[in-house]
Amino acid sequence: MKSTRSRRKMAPAAADAGDSGEKLEQLLISSAICNGEDLGPFVRKAFASGRPETLLHHLRHFSRSKESEIEEVCKAHYQDFILAVDDLRSLLSDVDSLKSSLHDSNSRLQSVGGPLLSSLDSFVEAQNVSKNVDYALQSVALCVKLMELCSRANHHLSTGSFYMALKCLDSIENDFQDKTPSSTLKKMLESKIPEIRSHIERKISKEFGDWLVEIRVVSRNLGQLAIGQASAARQREEDLRIKQRQAEEQSRLSLRDCVYALEEDEEGLGGHENEGYSHGNNSVLGFDLTPLYRAYHIHQTLGLEDRFKQYYFENRKLQLTSDFQVSSMTPFLESHQTFFAQIAGFFIVEDRILRTGGGLISKTEVENLWETAVSKMCSVLEDQFSRMQTANHLLLIKDYVSLLGVTLRRYGYTVGALLDVLSKHRDKYHELLLSDCRKQISEALAADKFEQMLMKKEYEYSMNVLSFQIQTSDIIPAFPYVAPFSSTVPDCCRIVRSFIEDSASFMSYGEQLDFYNVKKYLDRLLSEVLDGALLKLISSSVHGVSQAMQVAANMAVFERACDFFFRHAAQLSGIPLRMVEKGKRQFPLNKARDAAEEMLSGMLKTKVDGFMTLIENVSWMTDEPSQGGNEYVNEVLIYLETLVSTAQQILPPQVLKRVLQDVLSHISEKIVDTLLGDLVKRFNVNAIIGLDVDIRLLESFADNLAPLFSEGDANQLKNALAESRQLINLLLSSHPENFLNPVIRERSYNALDYRKVMTISEKLRDPSDRLFGTFGSRGTKQNSKKKSLDALIKRLRDVS
Secondary structure, eight states, X not given: OHHHHHHHHHHHHHHHHOOSHHHHHHHHHHHHHHTTOOOHHHHHHHHHHTOHHHHHHHHHHHHHHHHHHHHHHHHHHHHHHHHHHHHHHHHHHHHHHHHHHHHHHHHHHHHHHHHHHHHHHHHHHHHHHHHXXXXXXXXXXXXXHHHHHHHHHHHHXXXXXXXXXXXXXXXXXXXXXXXXXXXXXXXXXXXXXXXXXXXXXXXXXXXXXXXXXXXXXXXXXXXXXXXXXXXXXXXXXXXXXXHHHHHHHHHHTTOTTOOOOOOOOTTSOOHHHHHHHHTTOOGGGOOOOHHHHHHHXXXXXXXXXXXXXXXXXXXXXXXXXXXXXXXXXXXXXXXXXXXXXXHHHHXXXXXXXXXXXXXXXXXXXXXXXXXXXXXXXXXXXXXHHHHOOOHHHHHHHHHHHHHHHHHHHTTTOOOHHHHHHHHHTHHHHHHHHHHHHHHHHHHHHHTOOSXXXXXXXXXXXXXXXXXXXXXXXXXXXXXXXXXXXXXXHHHHHHHHXXXXXXXXXXXXXXXXXXXXXXXXXXXXXXIIIIHHHHHHHHHHTOOSHHHHHHHHHHHHHHHXXXXXXXXXXXXXXXXXXXXXXXXXXXXXXXXXHHHHHHHHHHHHHHHHHHHHGGGGGOOTTOSSOOSSOOHHHHHHHHHHHHHHHHHTTTSOHHHHHHHHHHHHHHHHHHHHHHHHSTTOSOOOHHHHHHHHHHHHHHHHHHHHTTTTSOHHHHHHHHHTTHHHHHXXXXXXXXXXXXXXXXHHHHHHOTXXXXXXXXXXXXXXXXXXXXXXXXXXXXHHHHHHHHHHHHHHHHHHHHHO
16 A cells, blocks of 8 residues: 555656656646546547547556556455455354254254144134134124114105104214225215205205295285284274273263273283284294204205205295285285285294294394385385275275284384385375265265254164264253254264274374374364365255254254364374363354354345335324334244244254344344435434334343343343444433533444434434424423534534
């Protein structure tokens, strides 16, 4: 090794000593090979210069130089190699002895282990057989369990227990399918399990479809039943209100000896029943949701819960849309109950499903369906109401819609929009109702014979008098009973009462019933319809005093009936009667009443005017005053006394008083007008005394009527003659010029017109000296009275 190292160091020294380029190149190649460098550059250079032989020469030279080094190394290690070979030869004998020993040991082992190995082979074979048998038994047991599950699944399928069948399939799939040793069974399970699930899904979907068809019929019946229960509850409430009104009426009449009790019907809603109904749990409203919940449960088990929810919602939405269809072939009046009952039943079912369906449908979805339904129902109502021209039809539909609202409100649905539609058509309903009442009242008035109504039985009296509280006494009269009014009064009262009840019915159960709304429409009925019809009747159909008197009597009865109408409206509105009776109401038929009394007065005045023509026969320049009254006044009194004897049977005292007051005032005016007119050119005091007797007879007639009237009314009758009485008093006065005194004039002559006084007084100015002939024996007094009268006339002329 040392020689090698020395050689490597000498090569560069020899190169340094060389001068030629070849030796330098040879040294560089040798150095590169010794250092393990790449010879590529040398090869490229040799070929580039075209001298590859030189490179080969240098390589052969380097190879020869290295051979000597190799030889020296081999010589250095030769002895060591010889020693090693000797050592191996010495070990060869030991190896031969070991080999023979091992061969002997192997022979003995083979002779001893042979039987053991055969026994072990038998044991292993038996153990394998045992394992195979155990595996076979386990496989058979597994297959038996699998077949039992399959058999059970088949049984559940055949009996329709789909949920149990699915549980069996899940058990097979989870516990047996992967562990089944039989590939045939495994393939069978892999193919049949999906088929069975599909079969179950189809079957349960069919059952659900059948339920969807059935629930529509059930919903309609359910809605009708629920609305019927609401109607029955409303009727019970109405019965209680009627009893309460009866008790209030008896209390109002101060019947303190009576004991009143409001007894609730045994079948009324109360306690648990009411609670159950309010929450939709009434057993009467039972309906079967088992097919639905079964289908939902099966789909949950199949992992198709969301799909089934969507499928259910879409189908129910389609059903609801179908329920919205209104047949154009059937009048809505006939189909509206079915229409609304179907919708009511639909949402009663949905409410039950929402509360018990375990999330099948959400509250938001139900609310969306309800909003859609409300919108459609409002649209249908708007359309149908706009077409209706009969108030009763509109009321029937309104009542059913309000019952629908009451029913569904108990299930938590908001019905404000429906009630708003009803309120919106309140005015139209009342216009139709007023139109119907106008026709009925016109027919009732046209059928009136202007004869007092005869009632033969007590029930007729109760039906025509007591039911409208138009009796003048609480004592039941003897029968047959002749009423002071004609048949048109109870007929019109029935129409008005029906109007009030229909109006209150329309505005109740849908909106807050307000007495003043009912009163507003009642005022219209009375003041526009009934008053107008009566005015038309008075102006066109009344002929003769008896008919006019009957109409005036009817108006007096109508005045009492109007009080009943307002009390009845208050009772239906649920407000205390004392609140209605507080204020003084204006009589709504005052135009017709005034027209009737004016017509009666006019006819009586015409009759009286016929008798007053006899005043032409009065001797205005008579020498002796009339002691028993002039002919005209006697005829008038006979007629008036006959009239009063008849009128007091049917006319109320106040009406009779107003008519007689008007007639007496007319008579007074006729007397004054006669003195004022051209018929009388002059008259003397004896004629005035005769007129004084006539007026006294008329005043006596008024005094004789005192038993019929109060003292104040009797005085008002006498005051109707005030103008003629004051004129006669003035003409007979000793100091006529006192008329000019304001105090005396206001006290004694306030009814006289000074122009009339002047004209009439001038007619007393007779050119003869016997102008005041009755006072001829007392010339001084006569002259003083004449002077006073002349002074009065002169002063009145100056004033005019």
